[in-house]
Amino acid sequence: MTTRIFSLSTASHDAPSGQTLTLALKELMPDEGGDIVVLNQMGTDVTVLTDEGVIATGIGETYTTRTGHDVTGFAFCRFTSGVTVFYPRTHHLMVTNEEETESV
Numbered sequence: 001m002t003t004r005i006f007s008l009s010t011a012s013h014d015a016p017s018g019q020t021l022t023l024a025l026k027e028l029m030p031d032e033g034g035d036i037v038v039l040n041q042m043g044t045d046v047t048v049l050t051d052e053g054v055i056a057t058g059i060g061e062t063y064t065t066r067t068g069h070d071v072t073g074f075a076f077c078r079f080t081s082g083v084t085v086f087y088p089r090t091h092h093l094m095v096t097n098e099e100e101t102e103s104v
Contacts, residue, residue: 025050030083035065037074038087052079060086 025048030036056078064070071086078084 022047022049024048025052025079025083025085028083031065031067033066034082034084035067035069035071036083036085037065037067037069037071038085038091048085050079052081052083054078055080059089 028036028048054077056076058076060071060074060076062072064072065086069086073089074086075089075091076084076086
């Protein structure tokens with residue numbers, strides 16, 4: 001089993017070097033529709049750890065999550081479990097495993 005590391009980095013990089021918030025995907029609580037919205041207002045890098053594969057990525061069309069977050073125009077990443085992580089397009093999602101590095 002390979003642990004993949006997904007890092008959301010703020011475009012401005014206003015955060016002091018070395019400040020990272022690390023979260024495990026299995027510990028995040030998706031809403032009833034399987035959605036998680038990452039709103040990084042702290043200005044730190046966010047790393048999401050998971051063993052799941054990515055099955056879809058893109059930019060969201062007109063969509064509001066079941067908890068009421070309008071994620072129209074947000075970037076998204078859907079995992080094999082069906083959980084979808086939405087994040088602002090001003091952030092970058094880096095997918096890293098032992099064999100390759102891929103930018104989404």
